[in-house]
Amino acid sequence: MRNPQTKERLLDAAHELMLSKGYAATSVEDVCKAASLTKGSFFHYFSGKEELGRQVADEFYRRAQDGFGPILTGIRDPLERVHTYLNVRESLADDQAHLRCMLGTFVQELFTTHPHLREVCASHLEHHIEWIARDLAEAKALYAPGADWDPRGVSELLQSILQGAMILSKATQDGGAVRRGVQHFRTYLQALFKNEGG
Amino acid sequence: MRNPQTKERLLDAAHELMLSKGYAATSVEDVCKAASLTKGSFFHYFSGKEELGRQVADEFYRRAQDGFGPILTGIRDPLERVHTYLNVRESLADDQAHLRCMLGTFVQELFTTHPHLREVCASHLEHHIEWIARDLAEAKALYAPGADWDPRGVSELLQSILQGAMILSKATQDGGAVRRGVQHFRTYLQALFKNEGG
DNA sequence: AAGGTCATACCGACCGGTAGGTATGTTGGC
DNA sequence: GCCAACATACCTACCGGTCGGTATGACCTT
Numbered sequence: 001m002r003n004p005q006t007k008e009r010l011l012d013a014a015h016e017l018m019l020s021k022g023y024a025a026t027s028v029e030d031v032c033k034a035a036s037l038t039k040g041s042f043f044h045y046f047s048g049k050e051e052l053g054r055q056v057a058d059e060f061y062r063r064a065q066d067g068f069g070p071i072l073t074g075i076r077d078p079l080e081r082v083h084t085y086l087n088v089r090e091s092l093a094d095d096q097a098h099l100r101c102m103l104g105t106f107v108q109e110l111f112t113t114h115p116h117l118r119e120v121c122a123s124h125l126e127h128h129i130e131w132i133a134r135d136l137a138e139a140k141a142l143y144a145p146g147a148d149w150d151p152r153g154v155s156e157l158l159q160s161i162l163q164g165a166m167i168l169s170k171a172t173q174d175g176g177a178v179r180r181g182v183q184h185f186r187t188y189l190q191a192l193f194k195n196e197g198g
Numbered sequence: 199m200r201n202p203q204t205k206e207r208l209l210d211a212a213h214e215l216m217l218s219k220g221y222a223a224t225s226v227e228d229v230c231k232a233a234s235l236t237k238g239s240f241f242h243y244f245s246g247k248e249e250l251g252r253q254v255a256d257e258f259y260r261r262a263q264d265g266f267g268p269i270l271t272g273i274r275d276p277l278e279r280v281h282t283y284l285n286v287r288e289s290l291a292d293d294q295a296h297l298r299c300m301l302g303t304f305v306q307e308l309f310t311t312h313p314h315l316r317e318v319c320a321s322h323l324e325h326h327i328e329w330i331a332r333d334l335a336e337a338k339a340l341y342a343p344g345a346d347w348d349p350r351g352v353s354e355l356l357q358s359i360l361q362g363a364m365i366l367s368k369a370t371q372d373g374g375a376v377r378r379g380v381q382h383f384r385t386y387l388q389a390l391f392k393n394e395g396g
Numbered sequence: 397a398a399g400g401t402c403a404t405a406c407c408g409a410c411c412g413g414t415a416g417g418t419a420t421g422t423t424g425g426c
Numbered sequence: 427g428c429c430a431a432c433a434t435a436c437c438t439a440c441c442g443g444t445c446g447g448t449a450t451g452a453c454c455t456t
Binding site for chain 2: 021162
């Protein structure tokens with residue numbers, strides 16, 4: 001490769017554009033222009049726009065995991081890991097760019113027209129839910145073994161809240177909904193761990 | 199008007215198509231074809247695609263209110279109204295068409311590219327949140343006057359859950375997330391009304 | 397009541413722009 | 427000299443929107 005960063009520049013540009021404008025509204029020429037390249041170069045690295053979308057979704061998920069992973073792995077207590085995750089999500093609510101989820105956006109926009117992309121995003125979302133669910137399961141085994149709630153269901157609820165709150169945040173153009181959503185979830189968690197009955 | 203239903207046929211077709219495919223992926227020719235009309239006719243009734251989008255959003259909200267309103271107005275107890283709302287949302291989770299919200303979809307897809315549509319949808323969402331918030335406020339005054347939670351915040355949480363769960367439902371192509379989300383919210387509500395401290 | 401007039405409802409060909417994608421280079425390193 | 431890494435020009439399809447036209451019914455006139 002003459003320039004090993006070329007493809008990454010394209011991916012970066014696409015990542016940013018698609019996160020803010022969505023998939024359909026982002027043209028490959030926009031991407032090329034933002035990366036200071038031309039279409040010839042683009043189609044050298046990507047077979048087409050859909051392929052780009054797939055890699056952008058993958059990249060988004062990779063970055064998310066790379067962002068959260070290191071912060072949480074150092075923490076011994078599973079419940080504290082969950083709360084740290086919540087704190088991070090809450091603090092990220094100040095940043096416009098972090099009020100958007102590529103996976104949710106793609107699913108919303110493309111679940112009918114691009115079934116393959118839907119599947120990719122669904123798989124990443126599921127992985128993320130499972131990931132938090134493991135900590136919740138551990139925490140439950142430790143602190144509320146008798147309770148009758150399902151860790152995976154609670155993790156799913158958290159993602160629902162986050163996804164929905166990001167939509168509301170897009171609508172009102174401030175991150176308040178996300179912060180309040182996280183706060184409510186914290187309260188709910190407290191209740192789940194307080195009384196064994198769930 | 200020679201045929202008083204012409205415009206409604208266009209609106210109906212657009213409503214259905216945009217709910218399933220989104221705004222960008224729905225062309226006005228698609229709409230015309232679905233309504234068995236031609237573009238000439240379309241542009242006789244609508245100044246353009248964005249205008250159509252606005253009216254579709256309005257229509258969606260109107261239908262939603264027309265759907266929920268009559269069911270709830272007959273109920274005296276405010277907390278029972280909220281629970282009935284939850285029951286309806288839960289039962290609607292079986293129907294594919296009701297697992298989608300035009301407002302959330304539009305906001306997600308168009309908040310950058312079509313600020314005006316974003317504003318319209320944001321306003322409708324806000325109205326809906328306010329609407330449930332009033333019942334929650336009444337219920338709180340009745341059953342948990344000392345609690346320190348904010349009815350509007352709880353109503354917002356509910357919409358976050360619903361919006362987010364609809365995204366997850368689109369991803370997994372079944373309504374389970376919505377049902378489970380509603381169930382969790384019910385449990386949370388119970389906690390909010392049980393102990394005064396919130 | 398017959399005939400003329402006019403606005404409204406609707407049609408369908410067409411236009412300009414843009415999108416995704418291709419074909420054909422050109423350049424530079426191993 | 428060959429192949430990867432880019433650039434340029436172009437093709438085709440489609441999309442939003444326009445425009446000239448037609449048909450139909452209401453209303454007016456005599």
